[in-house]
Amino acid sequence: MIRRTIGIRDASVLGAALVAVIATLLTGSAYWTYALTLIAIYAIAAVGLNVMLGLAGQVSFAQTTFMGIGGYGAARLTATLGWDPWWGLVLPAFGAVAVAVLIGLPLFRLRGHYFAMATFALALGTNSLAVGAVLLTGGSTGIAGVPPLAIAGLSLGTPQGFLIVSWIVLALALAVFFVLSRSHIGRAWRALATSPDVAVSLGVPVLRLKLLALIVAAVMGSVAGSLYAQFSSFVAPDFINLVMIINLFLIVFIGGRGMLSGPVLGAAFVALIPQALSFLGEWQNVVFFVLLLLFMLFLPRGALGFDLSWLRPRPRDSSHPVPERTEAAR
Amino acid sequence: MTSTTGAALTLDKVTKRFGGVVAVNDVSFSVAPGSIHGLIGPNGAGKSTLVSLISGYQRADGGTIRLDDVAITGVSPLRIALRGLARTFQAATPLQGMTVRENVEVGLHTTYTAGLARTLLRGPGVRREDRECRAATVELLARYGLTESADRLAADLPFGQLRFLEIARAIAREPRILLLDEPAAGLDQTETSALADLLRHVNGEGTTVLVIDHDVPFMFSLCHDVTVVNFGSVIASGVAAEVARDPVVRDAYLGSGSAGEETE
Amino acid sequence: MSARPATGPLLDVERLGVDYGRVRALRQVSLTLEEGEMALLLGTNGAGKSSFVEALAGLVPVSGGRVHLRGADITSVPAHRRVRRGVSLVPEGRGTLPGLTVAENLDLGWRAVGGRSRGDFRQERERILRLFPALEKRVDSDCSTLSGGEMQMLAIGRALLARPSLLLLDEPSLGLAPKAIVAVHEALRTLSEEGLTMILVEQKALTIDWTPHLTCVLRHGEIIMQARDRRPTSEQLAELYLGRPSKGTT
Numbered sequence: 001m002i003r004r005t006i007g008i009r010d011a012s013v014l015g016a017a018l019v020a021v022i023a024t025l026l027t028g029s030a031y032w033t034y035a036l037t038l039i040a041i042y043a044i045a046a047v048g049l050n051v052m053l054g055l056a057g058q059v060s061f062a063q064t065t066f067m068g069i070g071g072y073g074a075a076r077l078t079a080t081l082g083w084d085p086w087w088g089l090v091l092p093a094f095g096a097v098a099v100a101v102l103i104g105l106p107l108f109r110l111r112g113h114y115f116a117m118a119t120f121a122l123a124l125g126t127n128s129l130a131v132g133a134v135l136l137t138g139g140s141t142g143i144a145g146v147p148p149l150a151i152a153g154l155s156l157g158t159p160q161g162f163l164i165v166s167w168i169v170l171a172l173a174l175a176v177f178f179v180l181s182r183s184h185i186g187r188a189w190r191a192l193a194t195s196p197d198v199a200v201s202l203g204v205p206v207l208r209l210k211l212l213a214l215i216v217a218a219v220m221g222s223v224a225g226s227l228y229a230q231f232s233s234f235v236a237p238d239f240i241n242l243v244m245i246i247n248l249f250l251i252v253f254i255g256g257r258g259m260l261s262g263p264v265l266g267a268a269f270v271a272l273i274p275q276a277l278s279f280l281g282e283w284q285n286v287v288f289f290v291l292l293l294l295f296m297l298f299l300p301r302g303a304l305g306f307d308l309s310w311l312r313p314r315p316r317d318s319s320h321p322v323p324e325r326t327e328a329a330r
Numbered sequence: 331m332t333s334t335t336g337a338a339l340t341l342d343k344v345t346k347r348f349g350g351v352v353a354v355n356d357v358s359f360s361v362a363p364g365s366i367h368g369l370i371g372p373n374g375a376g377k378s379t380l381v382s383l384i385s386g387y388q389r390a391d392g393g394t395i396r397l398d399d400v401a402i403t404g405v406s407p408l409r410i411a412l413r414g415l416a417r418t419f420q421a422a423t424p425l426q427g428m429t430v431r432e433n434v435e436v437g438l439h440t441t442y443t444a445g446l447a448r449t450l451l452r453g454p455g456v457r458r459e460d461r462e463c464r465a466a467t468v469e470l471l472a473r474y475g476l477t478e479s480a481d482r483l484a485a486d487l488p489f490g491q492l493r494f495l496e497i498a499r500a501i502a503r504e505p506r507i508l509l510l511d512e513p514a515a516g517l518d519q520t521e522t523s524a525l526a527d528l529l530r531h532v533n534g535e536g537t538t539v540l541v542i543d544h545d546v547p548f549m550f551s552l553c554h555d556v557t558v559v560n561f562g563s564v565i566a567s568g569v570a571a572e573v574a575r576d577p578v579v580r581d582a583y584l585g586s587g588s589a590g591e592e593t594e
Numbered sequence: 595m596s597a598r599p600a601t602g603p604l605l606d607v608e609r610l611g612v613d614y615g616r617v618r619a620l621r622q623v624s625l626t627l628e629e630g631e632m633a634l635l636l637g638t639n640g641a642g643k644s645s646f647v648e649a650l651a652g653l654v655p656v657s658g659g660r661v662h663l664r665g666a667d668i669t670s671v672p673a674h675r676r677v678r679r680g681v682s683l684v685p686e687g688r689g690t691l692p693g694l695t696v697a698e699n700l701d702l703g704w705r706a707v708g709g710r711s712r713g714d715f716r717q718e719r720e721r722i723l724r725l726f727p728a729l730e731k732r733v734d735s736d737c738s739t740l741s742g743g744e745m746q747m748l749a750i751g752r753a754l755l756a757r758p759s760l761l762l763l764d765e766p767s768l769g770l771a772p773k774a775i776v777a778v779h780e781a782l783r784t785l786s787e788e789g790l791t792m793i794l795v796e797q798k799a800l801t802i803d804w805t806p807h808l809t810c811v812l813r814h815g816e817i818i819m820q821a822r823d824r825r826p827t828s829e830q831l832a833e834l835y836l837g838r839p840s841k842g843t844t
Contacts, residue, residue: 176450183449183456184435184442184463187428191436194426198419201385203411203440203503212446258427372639372797422616489616515640516617518814544640545814547837574836583638583835584828585767585798 013261014174017268021167025160033159039267040166041227046251046263047173048220053249054258055181056213057193059116061123062103063248064240066096066218068126070225071235072136075143078230085149089226096222100214108210123245130237142236146229162231169227170264173220178260180216189213250288253295336364336538337398337414337506339384344393344403346379353379355562356393361507361555363398366529366539368553368570370546372583376562377542378420381511384540385417386410397507412440414506418513422492424484431480433495434467437502441466466502474498474528490521497528507538514545526552546583550574558582602665604629604791605650605760611658612645612815619645621815622659627793627808629759632786634802635795637812638835643795644686646812647762650793651683652676663760677706680759684766688749692738696729696748699737703752715755722751725781743774747781754785761785761792767801775801799831811835 024032045063052060073092077083103122107115130137137143148157149165156165180186188209192199196206229235247270255266277284339361346354354376361367369377382388384395386407395403402410411417425433441463444456471477474494479487484495493513501508510529514522522545529552533539543549549556550570557567560582566573573579605627612620620642627633637643648654650661652673661669668679690699700722704715723730726747732740737748746766753761763782767775783804786792796802799811802825809826811819811834819826819834826834 179450179452184439184444184460185446185449187432187436188439190428190432191425191439194428195423197387197407198423198425199436200408201411201417201419202437202499203408204436205408207408216446489618492616512640514814516619518618518621518816522814544638546638546835547813550837580832580836583797584831585801 009256010259010261013265017261017264021163025163030159033163035271037159037163037166037231039264039271040163040170041224041231042247042251042271043263043267044166044170044173044227045221045224046248046255046267047170047177048217048224049248049252050258050263051177051180051189051220052213052217053252054262055186055193056189056210058210058213059113059119060214060217061116061119061245062100062214063217063221064123064245065099065119065126066221067225067228067244068130068240069096069099070222070227071229071239072130072143072225073222074226074229075138075146075235076136078147079143079145085147085230088146088230089149089223092226093219093222096218097215100218101211104211104214108207108214123242127237127241130240137235137237140237142234144234146233146235148230148233157230166227166231169223173223174260174264176216176220181258181260185209185212250292253292335506336533336536338363338396339367339507339538339540340394340396341380341384342394342396344380344383344390344395346383346388347391353562354383354390357559357562357564358393359557359564359567361538361540363538364533364536365554366533366541366552368549368556369540369542369559370544370549370556371559373561376559378511380559381417381509381542385415385509415509416500416503416505416507417509418493418496418500418511420511420515422489422496424487424492424495426485428484429481430476430484430487430495431467431471433484433499434470434476434502435463437499438463438466440503470498470502473531490517490524493517493521493525494528497532501532501537504535505537507540508532510539510541510543512543513541514543514548522548603627604631604664605793606662606665607650607659608662609659610646610649610656610661612642612649612654613657614645614654618657619815620649623812623815623817624659625808625810625817625820627760627791629791630786630789631791631807632782633793633808633810634806635793635810635812636797636799636831636834638797641812642815643797643812644764645815647683647764647793647795648685650760650762651681653683674706677756677758680757681762682753682756682758682760683762684746684749684753684764686764686768688745690737690740690745690748690752692736694737696733696735696737696740699748699752700755703755706756718755718757722754725754725784726751728777741774742770743777746770746774746778750778750781759791761790762795763792764795765797766794767796767798772801799826799835800828 020032021036024036045067048066049060049063052058070092073095074085074088077091078085078088103118107118131140148155148162150156156162188199188204191202191204192206192209199206228239251263251266251270253266254269255262255264274284277287280287342358344354344357345352357380369380371377379388383390386402386405386409390403393403394401397410397413397415400413402413425436428436442459444459448456471480474497476491476495476498479491484492487495497510497513514525517525526548529539529541541549541553553570555568556570556573558565558573558579565582566576566579603626605625607623607625609622609624610620611618611622623642623646625633635643635646645654649656652671656669660667663679663681668676671679691702694702700719704718723733728744729747729751732744737745740748750763750766766778770778779802782792782794794806805823805825807823809821810817811826813834
């Protein structure tokens with residue numbers, strides 16, 4: 001996660017993405033319009049996860065819960081209550097923030113992996129809730145008839161409209177990520193990712209910062225969920241199942257944890273590669289799993305960020321590298 | 331850099347047990363404001379535990395610890411840090427994936443007032459705070475000889491410089507008292523000398539310094555006052571020169587000879 | 595791995611270095627010990643004394659330098675094989691196993707080296723119990739009921755069963771009552787007189803009332819004083835350990 005080298009990689013990926021979007025708008029390819037919109041929506045949710053995982057170093061499975069709040073919230077507000085679709089985009093985010101605070105406050109105080117485990121349980125529970133709470137969520141059939149956004153009466157519900165809106169929102173999300181990662185908040189996040197104890201000794205309010213990261217993730221997750229609902233014009237429990245959360249993790253790892261363009265690259269990968277691998281049938285998932293492992297082990301900076309630092313000569317302070325030994329062993 | 335008023339630290343009958351073992355036994359001593367105080371002892375455990383207790387990472391089973399006149403026993407480490415106590419850790423921890431400059435900038439986190447909204451909006455307020463942070467960092471890096479390595483990854487620094495970075499990071503926000511946990515461990519004679527000079531300078535700016543270390547000559551030449559802890563209890567405390575001559579201290583370190591002394 | 599002439603030193607340590615991660619515990623320490631000599635290694639906590647003997651025993655990885663035993667380079671020989679080559683360490687804190695009797699602990703020490711008959715074992719055991727008469731009385735007691743001094747003797751006895759050519763002892767007097775320290779040191783002097791080469795690490799320098807063949811003082815991972823066949827005076831030791839009292843600091 002070296003700030004200096006991000007420039008080239010991020011610029012290339014985002015540049016390529018921009019070119020792809022423009023080209024698609026010009027050529028009017030239906031497939032690419034659809035694919036790129038979906039990529040943008042996944043990427044927005046992944047940017048949220050990237051803040052938690054890539055910046056603050058916190059493992060959180062709560063993204064699908066936030067997406068669920070965004071999606072079902074938008075659906076109920078617009079399809080059921082008939083409110084303006086913009087409310088459907090904005091209001092559920094507040095709900096997501098409230099949930100973030102509710103789970104973060106008690107859970108972030110616990111040491112170890114409790115937060116991760118609790119959010120995993122939350123992810124499973126959210127899925128069950130989506131299926132079971134028929135009155136709230138429409139059960140397995142879901143809610144249909146979710147209207148798209150409109151500006152001054154002009155509906156943005158066309159494929160091109162969705163493409164433009166989703167990429168504008170993605171650009172906003174990336175701008176937020178960019179500004180935060182370079183700010184004192186971003187530095188404090190990265191500090192607590194290494195060592196909360198050291199961060200605390202410097203006066204960094206670790207608990208508050210973890211909550212802040214979760215809140216940012218919640219807003220992005222919720223917005224992604226709302227857009228998804230409007231794009232598909234209906235919501236069903238499927239869109240927040242385990243596969244979705246696993247995909248989000250894949251996106252963040254394959255794209256490059258902590259990198260600005262990571263979610264974009266990763267989303268493109270996750271959305272497009274299955275097509276390429278579809279000939280493998282059931283083996284798709286196994287291949288995916290292996291890919292994830294490989295990325296985590298050998299390419300911590302994602303698909304285009306080979307970690308070649310082990311080739312760089314280490315500064316010689318006349319010592320040979322030795323395996324780590326804990327202080328207790330002294 | 332503006333001068334700070336050093337804080338006073340008082341320990342009063344502090345005790346800490348781990349299961350059946352008493353690591354810290356009824357320890358009492360005072361650190362005078364603005365002084366350099368050393369904590370030494372022939373064995374390991376008691377001193378490290380004291381550092382954890384003072385900085386709030388562990389809770390004492392008995393006794394009181396006061397920072398100036400405020401009791402900090404049982405207070406969270408974050409609150410103690412915000413009261414003006416800074417510390418370093420035995421294991422020098424460079425913040426991963428961050429440059430030397432960024433490490434120091436994290437030390438200045440408390441100087442920022444901007445929250446999430448103001449940070450995102452990039453208004454004049456937060457931009458000014460960024461400029462001030464940047465300027466303070468440049469000055470600190472220069473003082474600690476880290477200017478050339480400023481944009482290298484902190485993890486790539488040679489060990490001696492890493493120790494200095496840790497101190498720079500800890501005192502960036504001008505704390506009133508600095509607690510150092512074995513800062514000389516792993517340093518050679520030259521580096522230890524430079525460390526002593528550095529700590530004298532930090533103290534000269536007004537910060538009270540409490541050092542824990544095993545290198546006794548280093549401690550006696552650096553500190554105004556020294557407290558000696560043996561098996562968790564204080565066996566001597568006072569002006570360095572006197573403690574150095576105290577036969578009880580000598581005995582704790584060297585044992586008592588039963589035979590007469592042989593000449594060379 | 596060149597063979598040295600039989601009159602070469604038993605132990606030749608060349609610029610040994612030990613790092614624990616980034617922390618340099620031992621820097622380029624060199625030392626030579628002839629067969630039958632006793633070396634005394636002094637210094638305060640954190641000086642690198644334990645690191646030195648642990649490195650000789652093969653328990654910690656070495657970051658630089660070489661260790662030669664009777665001319666053979668044993669630097670990369672793993673710990674368990676070093677025991678068989680004749681290097682035996684009595685660790686700090688003794689390492690005796692509670693729940694087992696004195697006899698069983700000794701038995702374990704014997705099995706660690708393996709390959710010799712029970713008859714030999716009985717002989718060795720007798721020799722050790724003669725060296726440590728206090729142990730003889732407690733031979734069937736659970737070793738957790740032993741006093742500090744008795745436990746230390748057991749630990750040394752167990753190390754001796756390996757018939758070492760080089761015995762390393764890490765602060766055997768730690769936590770022992772003065773009488774026990776005297777008893778242990780006496781036993782060690784006897785062993786030294788019988789020709790066993792040993793390195794004795796101690797912090798409390800003044801408890802040694804005889805003159806070892808070699809005395810070294812460690813500080814910051816370096817040898818700051820080395821003397822052959824003479825003892826440093828208490829003043830010299832006080833200065834090495836505690837430094838010269840500062841002149842007017844406040």
